[in-house]
Amino acid sequence: MYAIMTVTGADHxxxxxxxxxxxxxxxxxxxxxxxxxxxxxxxxxxxxxFDEQTHDISALQExxxxxxxxxxxxxxxxxxxxxxxxxxx
Amino acid sequence: MxxxxxxxxxxxxxxxxxxxxxxxxxxxxxxxxxxxxRSTMEETCRAVHDRVVTQAARLVEVCEGIExxxxxxxxxxxxxxTPVALITAGVEGNPADVARxxxxxxxxxxxxxxxxxxxxxxxxxxxxxxxLIRSIPEALSETDxxxxxxxxxxxxxxxxxxxxxxxxxxxxxxAELTKDRxxxxxxxxxxxxxxxxxxxxxxxxxxGIEEPDAVVSVGVSGPxxxxxxxxxxxxxxxDQVAExxxxxxxxxxxxxxxxxxxxxxRLGVPFGIVDLSLAPTAEQGDSVxxxxxxxxxxxxxxxxxxxxLALLNDAVKKGGMMACSRVGGLSGSFIPVxxxxxxxxxxxxxxxxxxxxxxxxAICSVGFDMIALPGETSAETIAGMxxxxxxxxxxNHKTTAVRVIPVPGAGPGDEVNFGGLLGYAPxxxxxxxxxxxxxxxxxxxxxxxxxFRN
Numbered sequence: 001m002y003a004i005m006t007v008t009g010a011d012h013x014x015x016x017x018x019x020x021x022x023x024x025x026x027x028x029x030x031x032x033x034x035x036x037x038x039x040x041x042x043x044x045x046x047x048x049x050f051d052e053q054t055h056d057i058s059a060l061q062e063x064x065x066x067x068x069x070x071x072x073x074x075x076x077x078x079x080x081x082x083x084x085x086x087x088x089x
Numbered sequence: 090m091x092x093x094x095x096x097x098x099x100x101x102x103x104x105x106x107x108x109x110x111x112x113x114x115x116x117x118x119x120x121x122x123x124x125x126x127r128s129t130m131e132e133t134c135r136a137v138h139d140r141v142v143t144q145a146a147r148l149v150e151v152c153e154g155i156e157x158x159x160x161x162x163x164x165x166x167x168x169x170x171t172p173v174a175l176i177t178a179g180v181e182g183n184p185a186d187v188a189r190x191x192x193x194x195x196x197x198x199x200x201x202x203x204x205x206x207x208x209x210x211x212x213x214x215x216x217x218x219x220x221l222i223r224s225i226p227e228a229l230s231e232t233d234x235x236x237x238x239x240x241x242x243x244x245x246x247x248x249x250x251x252x253x254x255x256x257x258x259x260x261x262x263x264a265e266l267t268k269d270r271x272x273x274x275x276x277x278x279x280x281x282x283x284x285x286x287x288x289x290x291x292x293x294x295x296x297g298i299e300e301p302d303a304v305v306s307v308g309v310s311g312p313x314x315x316x317x318x319x320x321x322x323x324x325x326x327x328d329q330v331a332e333x334x335x336x337x338x339x340x341x342x343x344x345x346x347x348x349x350x351x352x353x354x355r356l357g358v359p360f361g362i363v364d365l366s367l368a369p370t371a372e373q374g375d376s377v378x379x380x381x382x383x384x385x386x387x388x389x390x391x392x393x394x395x396x397x398l399a400l401l402n403d404a405v406k407k408g409g410m411m412a413c414s415r416v417g418g419l420s421g422s423f424i425p426v427x428x429x430x431x432x433x434x435x436x437x438x439x440x441x442x443x444x445x446x447x448x449x450x451a452i453c454s455v456g457f458d459m460i461a462l463p464g465e466t467s468a469e470t471i472a473g474m475x476x477x478x479x480x481x482x483x484x485n486h487k488t489t490a491v492r493v494i495p496v497p498g499a500g501p502g503d504e505v506n507f508g509g510l511l512g513y514a515p516x517x518x519x520x521x522x523x524x525x526x527x528x529x530x531x532x533x534x535x536x537x538x539x540x541f542r543n
Contacts, residue, residue, distance in 0.1 A: 045096050045099055061157065076103065078103075078160035079158045079160075081159070082159040082344065082347060083099055086102050086343050087094060087098040087101075087102065087340070
């Protein structure tokens with residue numbers, strides 16, 4: 001499935017490394033990335049793909065929860081279907 | 090961003106969920122019980138229980154999976170069933186036993202409410218419907234999650250005033266039986282005119298006889314999202330306000346349609362409808378009244394409130410209709426008092442009265458909803474409220490309802506708390522002038538001429 005992952009929090013060194021390492025471990029493929037800093041506030045949006053037969057989104061959310069805690073971030077992983085439904089006619 | 094969604098849209102959607110309380114108010118599974126009638130009440134209860142727990146076994150689990158996947162809360166998971174008076178017809182015994190069976194089944198599958206302890210008596214009541222209505226106070230006081238409704242009028246049949254009078258007494262009795270719990274039984278009881286069989290919202294949900302064996306329907310929420318859409322509208326004309334509401338309603342409804350499609354596919358049950366109602370809660374930032382105030386009313390209840398509500402109701406429908414495949418249920422604005430912070434404040438300050446609420450119900454999608462009345466309010470006065478609401482519904486071809494709570498021992502100025510989504514409410518003053526003779530006449534108020542369109 002395709003999912004949108006958003007990562008927000010106070011900017012510091014190593015955020016992208018921590019997030020993408022965890023994704024690689026989980027065999028989650030990154031298809032697109034957008035990242036910006038606003039007033040020292042780190043915001044990254046990733047479009048990712050993974051096999052929902054072998055990967056449960058809840059397990060992925062749980063693993064990213066560890067990164068969230070360690071790095072002091074907020075990480076959300078939501079099905080792309082929601083954003084498509086709400087924003088496209 | 091290079092892919093088709095831009096970053097701003099993504100962040101906006103997340104903001105709608107996290108800051109402005111965009112949520113799915115309910116995923117409701119409608120279950121037909123028409124196959125459950127047996128020769129004894131005990132066997133019927135067992136059949137009802139088994140039918141519900143089998144059909145809805147995975148409902149909560151599937152909804153929780155969708156919540157996790159989309160990151161959008163589904164606040165309630167509910168079940169509606171065939172009006173119970175239809176399946177107890179010809180069965181000897183106490184229909185309240187079926188309410189207890191439904192309560193047990195609902196708790197086993199983990200849903201928040203189960204609706205359908207209902208009777209449709211707009212043109213007269215069968216023996217089984219009479220027995221069910223008599224048993225409502227017992228059924229609602231002895232169960233926790235069962236909801237009941239009685240339809241006493243339609244535009245086609247007119248108003249059954251015998252039933253209106255009786256429901257006044259039933260509401261009083263239900264209040265008395267649960268007086269130690271803020272008369273909570275009355276919060277689970279709705280008296281309808283022009284009720285619909287595909288309403289996913291409680292307490293009035295039941296699975297109509299026109300429906301298939303099972304369906305899933307969705308009720309959306311999101312007054313906060315609409316309110317936010319009006320945030321930057323200083324100086325905008327009202328037609329511009331309507332346009333903004335339509336856009337917000339479109340987004341909210343699309344989320345509802347998506348959840349409905351996913352639930353339907355995963356449960357292997359046909360998709361029913363999306364109910365386009367804006368359902369508020371008593372939490373800050375989740376109020377329909379605040380949207381009206383945002384349009385420029387100092388406080389809801391003042392002159393202009395009904396017009397503002399008309400604009401809101403219409404724009405929500407127009408925005409929502411394009412966003413989903415099948416619209417149904419009540420689809421409009423809810424203005425429950427105890428479940429809306431702005432309405433609660435307006436009652437507290439005296440800016441809204443029963444009279445203004447009644448006027449608003451000519452526009453909104455329900456009626457007198459979750460209004461706490463003084464405990465001394467008579468059964469006749471409540472029957473008068475029911476008759477007035479039914480008249481508005483029958484004459485205007487719309488659904489209207491009465492869900493009022495005469496709280497024993499409480500008077501104007503007191504406040505009662507019903508807990509959870511049911512919220513809290515100040516007791517509202519009620520007109521003290523008698524109407525007993527009118528109510529005691531009984532009989533039927535004939536249907537209007539335009540009810541005979543054919």
